[in-house]
Amino acid sequence: xxxxxxxxxxxxxxxGAYIPEMLYPNVEELRTRYLEIxxxxxxxxxxxxxxxxxxxxxxxxxxxxxxxxxxGAQIFLKREDLCHTGAHKINNTIGQILLAKRLGKQxxxxxxxxxxxxxxxxxxxxxMGMECTxxxxxxxxxxxxxxxxxxxxxxxxxxxxVSGSMTLKDATNEALRHWINHPTDTHYIIGxxxxxxxxxxxxxxxxxxxxxEMKAQLTSKxxxxxxxxxxxxxxxxxxxxxxxxxxxxxEHVTLVGVEAAGHGVDSGESAxxxxxxxxxxLHGSKTLxxxxxxxxxxxxxxxxxxxxxxxxxxxxxxxxxxxxxxxxSITDDEAMKAGVELSRMEGIIPAIESAHAIAALSQxxxxxxxxxxxxxxxxxxxxxxxxxxxxxx
Ligand SMILES: *Cc1c(COP(=O)(O)O)cnc(C)c1O
Numbered sequence: 046x047x048x049x050x051x052x053x054x055x056x057x058x059x060x061g062a063y064i065p066e067m068l069y070p071n072v073e074e075l076r077t078r079y080l081e082i083x084x085x086x087x088x089x090x091x092x093x094x095x096x097x098x099x100x101x102x103x104x105x106x107x108x109x110x111x112x113x114x115x116x117g118a119q120i121f122l123k124r125e126d127l128c129h130t131g132a133h134k135i136n137n138t139i140g141q142i143l144l145a146k147r148l149g150k151q152x153x154x155x156x157x158x159x160x161x162x163x164x165x166x167x168x169x170x171x172x173m174g175m176e177c178t179x180x181x182x183x184x185x186x187x188x189x190x191x192x193x194x195x196x197x198x199x200x201x202x203x204x205x206x207v208s209g210s211m212t213l214k215d216a217t218n219e220a221l222r223h224w225i226n227h228p229t230d231t232h233y234i235i236g237x238x239x240x241x242x243x244x245x246x247x248x249x250x251x252x253x254x255x256x257x258e259m260k261a262q263l264t265s266k267x268x269x270x271x272x273x274x275x276x277x278x279x280x281x282x283x284x285x286x287x288x289x290x291x292x293x294x295x296e297h298v299t300l301v302g303v304e305a306a307g308h309g310v311d312s313g314e315s316a317x318x319x320x321x322x323x324x325x326x327l328h329g330s331k332t333l334x335x336x337x338x339x340x341x342x343x344x345x346x347x348x349x350x351x352x353x354x355x356x357x358x359x360x361x362x363x364x365x366x367x368x369x370x371x372x373x374s375i376t377d378d379e380a381m382k383a384g385v386e387l388s389r390m391e392g393i394i395p396a397i398e399s400a401h402a403i404a405a406l407s408q409x410x411x412x413x414x415x416x417x418x419x420x421x422x423x424x425x426x427x428x429x430x431x432x433x434x435x436x437x438x
Pocket of ligand 1: 132133134161236237238278279280281282283284285351352396398399422423424
């Protein structure tokens, strides 16, 4: 596969495993075993069964008629918002917990920023009866109370990270420290296509079910497995990696990654990594990240918690570098308007992350026969407070 990872864990110039020596045994165990485990027929069968009966897959591919009319193309929405727990993240956590069991692990740790990955992890740990600890910045715990309580109801221990800015990066440090001290019985579930190799490739493979289903669904709806365009929002990049995966080698399919411009790309308050980022090392891999001239990570900003990340997964850094994926960015205001527009036109209130992907449609000139798929990564229930505060509906 032209855009896939190589044996050393690189996508072109990006990727790798930049980790402290004390983490080497944990990451090495994963690296040497993940492909054999996830390609095993027994694993595949159990994964497929849970995706069907627990997550509710395949998620529908819905032809959005009123949206199609407005943008002058044939627009389909891939309904990841209908997954159990409300977003695509559960595809990955199911895959990783099945892998953890096969590695003989009894305990799970994770870190979370806004809490959505924490909830997806707590959910699968309850499902499998595994002990779960989620690290979360103290500041984030105060901002995201409902998700903290969801995790607790599900039986997960939520541990506040009280160092630094008390946000995601501090929670990541705490989780890594825990993993270093518990290498044999614990698996660390990372929530996007980020982190040291093999995480980006492993998470991409678990999310690739999205584009696998799209191909079959497009074939039955249009007679052709290939669309002309696929749009997906990019935080770390897992829903986009899954939505693009089976189209990467089909260069006639235009792939569009949509980043959060926050208050504007040049406002100093954004998360538009490809527009602003430079190569560097973040969370164990070489990628593009927003940084100062002396290499300090710049605090990102977006109205949507899931896109508020200073880097992107190395696969996306490579897809940007090679020009295979076109990256655009959308401001808070544009995303909120698109979220309300989708609600009014199709009766679907999207997650604000997903609303960024919808908003990007207006930056393109389509032919009326163009088949366009927008990956609707999640539902808007979790964002109701943000819609209310924004107020313009
Ligand atoms: C977490 C999240 C995202 C961003 O994560 P990716 O890894 O970039 O997919 C996007 N949409 C929703 C609904 C999310 O919960």
